[in-house]
Amino acid sequence: xQDFPLxxxxxxxxxxxxxxxxxxxxxxxxxxxxxxxxxxxxxxRPDETVVDGVDDAWDKFAxxxxxxxxxxxxxxxxxxxxxxxxxxWVIGSYHNVFRLGAIMQxxxxxxxxxxxxxxxxxMPNFRGRRxxxxxxxxxxxxxxxxxxxxxNYQAMKALNDDMQMRxxxxxxxxxxxxxxRNAHGLKLHPTQKPESLLHRVLIASTVVDDIVLDPFSGSxxxxxxxxxxGRRFIGIERHPDYIEAARARVEAETRLSxxxxxxxxxxxxxxxxxxxxxxxxGALPAxxxxxxxxRRLSATVMPDGSLVSGSHRGSIHKMGAILTNAxxxxxxxxWYFERxxxxxxxxxxxxxxxxxxxxNVG
Amino acid sequence: xQDFPLxxxxxxxxxxxxxxxxxxxxxxxxxxxxxxxxxxxxxxRPDETVVDGVDDAWDKFAxxxxxxxxxxxxxxxxxxxxxxxxxxWVIGSYHNVFRLGAIMQxxxxxxxxxxxxxxxxxMPNFRGRRxxxxxxxxxxxxxxxxxxxxxNYQAMKALNDDMQMRxxxxxxxxxxxxxxRNAHGLKLHPTQKPESLLHRVLIASTVVDDIVLDPFSGSxxxxxxxxxxGRRFIGIERHPDYIEAARARVEAETRLSxxxxxxxxxxxxxxxxxxxxxxxxGALPAxxxxxxxxRRLSATVMPDGSLVSGSHRGSIHKMGAILTNAxxxxxxxxWYFERxxxxxxxxxxxxxxxxxxxxNVG
DNA sequence: CTGCTCTATGAATCGATGC
DNA sequence: CGCATCGATTCATAGAGCA
Numbered sequence: 001x002q003d004f005p006l007x008x009x010x011x012x013x014x015x016x017x018x019x020x021x022x023x024x025x026x027x028x029x030x031x032x033x034x035x036x037x038x039x040x041x042x043x044x045r046p047d048e049t050v051v052d053g054v055d056d057a058w059d060k061f062a063x064x065x066x067x068x069x070x071x072x073x074x075x076x077x078x079x080x081x082x083x084x085x086x087x088x089w090v091i092g093s094y095h096n097v098f099r100l101g102a103i104m105q106x107x108x109x110x111x112x113x114x115x116x117x118x119x120x121x122x123m124p125n126f127r128g129r130r131x132x133x134x135x136x137x138x139x140x141x142x143x144x145x146x147x148x149x150x151x152n153y154q155a156m157k158a159l160n161d162d163m164q165m166r167x168x169x170x171x172x173x174x175x176x177x178x179x180x181r182n183a184h185g186l187k188l189h190p191t192q193k194p195e196s197l198l199h200r201v202l203i204a205s206t207v208v209d210d211i212v213l214d215p216f217s218g219s220x221x222x223x224x225x226x227x228x229x230g231r232r233f234i235g236i237e238r239h240p241d242y243i244e245a246a247r248a249r250v251e252a253e254t255r256l257s258x259x260x261x262x263x264x265x266x267x268x269x270x271x272x273x274x275x276x277x278x279x280x281x282g283a284l285p286a287x288x289x290x291x292x293x294x295r296r297l298s299a300t301v302m303p304d305g306s307l308v309s310g311s312h313r314g315s316i317h318k319m320g321a322i323l324t325n326a327x328x329x330x331x332x333x334x335w336y337f338e339r340x341x342x343x344x345x346x347x348x349x350x351x352x353x354x355x356x357x358x359x360n361v362g
Numbered sequence: 363x364q365d366f367p368l369x370x371x372x373x374x375x376x377x378x379x380x381x382x383x384x385x386x387x388x389x390x391x392x393x394x395x396x397x398x399x400x401x402x403x404x405x406x407r408p409d410e411t412v413v414d415g416v417d418d419a420w421d422k423f424a425x426x427x428x429x430x431x432x433x434x435x436x437x438x439x440x441x442x443x444x445x446x447x448x449x450x451w452v453i454g455s456y457h458n459v460f461r462l463g464a465i466m467q468x469x470x471x472x473x474x475x476x477x478x479x480x481x482x483x484x485m486p487n488f489r490g491r492r493x494x495x496x497x498x499x500x501x502x503x504x505x506x507x508x509x510x511x512x513x514n515y516q517a518m519k520a521l522n523d524d525m526q527m528r529x530x531x532x533x534x535x536x537x538x539x540x541x542x543r544n545a546h547g548l549k550l551h552p553t554q555k556p557e558s559l560l561h562r563v564l565i566a567s568t569v570v571d572d573i574v575l576d577p578f579s580g581s582x583x584x585x586x587x588x589x590x591x592g593r594r595f596i597g598i599e600r601h602p603d604y605i606e607a608a609r610a611r612v613e614a615e616t617r618l619s620x621x622x623x624x625x626x627x628x629x630x631x632x633x634x635x636x637x638x639x640x641x642x643x644g645a646l647p648a649x650x651x652x653x654x655x656x657r658r659l660s661a662t663v664m665p666d667g668s669l670v671s672g673s674h675r676g677s678i679h680k681m682g683a684i685l686t687n688a689x690x691x692x693x694x695x696x697w698y699f700e701r702x703x704x705x706x707x708x709x710x711x712x713x714x715x716x717x718x719x720x721x722n723v724g
Numbered sequence: 725c726t727g728c729t730c731t732a733t734g735a736a737t738c739g740a741t742g743c
Numbered sequence: 744c745g746c747a748t749c750g751a752t753t754c755a756t757a758g759a760g761c762a
Contacts, residue, residue, distance in 0.1 A: 094476040098463025113493045114456035116478045118530050128515040131475045134528035153490040166496035168480050326410050330750045400737045408752045416735050483755035489738035490752050538757050553735050
């Protein structure tokens with residue numbers, strides 16, 4: 001893989017260029033494919049040619065078929081490039097998103113969420129004939145149903161005032177200084193995506209040094225945000241104007257420092273501390289009584305870190321499950337103990353330990 | 363058309379029963395087809411209670427192809443039944459909505475909007491493995507690109523405090539007293555839709571006496587709201603329990619008077635929470651009498667959130683101004699209503715709401 | 725009646741690791 | 744691969760119950 005084109009915007013056709021990359025080499029894909037259907041009363045094929053004289057149903061179907069074939073081809077390549085546990089984001093509007101989603105399912109992708117980007121400042125509907133088209137849809141999918149995909153749950157929660165991030169995101173359009181412009185001061189690219197959108201996508205589904213591919217790179221928002229957030233990137237784009245602007249944009253971008261890149265870690269990724277170590281260290285000596293929140297159940301701590309209650313003996317988890325007749329139980333949050341007259345959840349021991357330098361484990 | 367089954371819930375299979383109806387006989391269709399959820403195991407909340415998921419036989423399909431065939435068949439029938447200028451609403455989630463949309467396009471439907479129903483109180487993601495699935499999608503489509511479809515633009519604008527109604531709608535789930543229950547106090551139907559959703563759909567895309575078809579009638583929300591709003595309806599349902607409950611529900615429903623049903627071109631006004639959203643959600647239902655502090659003036663609430671008094675019609679602000687001969691008026695503090703024998707300023711609705719933010723924007 | 729706490733529940737594709 | 748074990752994880756509402 002010595003010639004793997006990392007941190008570059010490649011010039012070429014999307015499908016052809018993807019074919020030059022090896023299997024299972026990409027951690028995450030963000031794709032903003034052409035919509036190009038039924039705009040301004042004329043239909044366009046993905047290659048930008050105009051479909052003429054289409055007002056019967058057959059021609060329309062023929063045109064959908066052309067779009068579908070193109071879509072199936074690039075999505076199949078995308079799936080080949082993804083690692084086993086990789087995920088893909090595809091953005092679209094009602095013109096094309098239903099075709100995208102159906103083809104993704106047919107190819108074996110496993111949809112995880114559909115995300116609604118609610119635009120803070122959408123263009124109004126000037127003729128008053130429809131609802132203001134105030135959103136676009138992102139499809140987030142794993143390579144397949146068995147993928148152990150990455151989702152930085154705690155980071156998303158932190159981004160949303162410590163509440164679960166929902167599937168509807170309220171973000172402004174890309175305007176003002178963020179919008180790339182040509183020499184005439186006109187917008188360089190018709191559909192430049194806001195950096196905030198890519199920020200959330202990358203923070204949610206990738207980690208530092210992951211490789212991110214954008215097969216329709218355009219103005220380079222994905223590449224720029226990947227660089228800023230310490231991810232590696234590959235962009236594919238065929239228009240020289242866009243490539244030139246995107247390369248300059250990436251060049252001007254600065255990678256944040258490692259400190260700045262740290263996100264709220266998932267608890268399951270923190271070092272595991274066995275309950276027994278607190279018994280060993282005397283924080284919770286053998287013989288201590290534990291009880292549940294309502295103080296209806298109790299158990300005694302044994303020297304090996306197991307609990308005993310009546311004729312039952314087992315781990316903090318197993319004993320919680322047995323005594324409540326539940327299939328499973330998180331003992332850390334189920335059991336309480338008393339310290340200096342205060343009733344405390346045993347999970348507090350792990351929290352306290354994480355803050356003190358005294359660490360024999362992990 | 364003498365045997366045309368108006369204002370009835372028909373018992374039968376969806377496709378077969380639709381075949382018995384004549385071409386071009388329906389003005390508007392609302393369809394809530396099976397979602398093909400593909401749930402695998404049991405899901406528990408963090409407190410170990412079990413989530414009552416959708417495990418009914420009607421939602422199980424062998425594979426995508428089977429689901430697609432079913433979808434293509436009923437949608438083809440739906441298109442045959444629609445008048446030339448008729449429109450259809452189809453609701454779904456990411457499990458099925460992409461297949462619905464693509465097949466609709468293939469059949470010749472012309473998508474007008476995709477509407478996002480943002481749920482005010484969705485079920486959280488209990489395992490922290492995805493974004494909270496906090497919305498469902500409605501596809502609104504005309505029979506074809508040449509349809510001169512109906513869109514009550516001014517009514518929608520009036521419902522949204524005189525700003526264009528956007529494609530993202532924020533509405534609560536169907537819970538509490540609105541939810542139909544069986545003899546055991548359990549929910550009768552696993553997916554009963556809120557009345558506020560159908561209220562907005564019908565006010566947006568139909569007029570009084572239009573014929574509305576719901577091929578998956580279920581608990582009868584479409585039929586009930588059609589009756590209340592003076593539309594004619596046909597429901598199709600195959601489960602006897604649902605039919606029985608829906609018929610009783612429709613029977614108990616009252617049609618609003620013609621005065622209350624006239625929707626209007628409204629004028630201007632601004633603020634944060636649209637007055638109309640309280641009408642939609644039933645906090646201040648259409649037909650409610652409002653009056654001023656001294657109870658000298660009064661006006662009636664219309665389904666689109668406007669007020670009518672004598673020959674005057676307008677927003678809560680405009681009507682306050684007109685009736686007092688003032689240049690302007692803050693309708694929120696001018697109008698009062700009665701609730702459980704208590705006289706309350708309508709502004710209290712916003713105060714109550716502030717604790718549970720209900721807005722279409724922001 | 726009031727105000728507070730407690731409980732129930734909603735269209736849900738909802739583990740990871742080690743033996 | 745199967746199986747056992749560890750242990751991570753929830754938000755908005757409505758309504759009941761209680762003081």
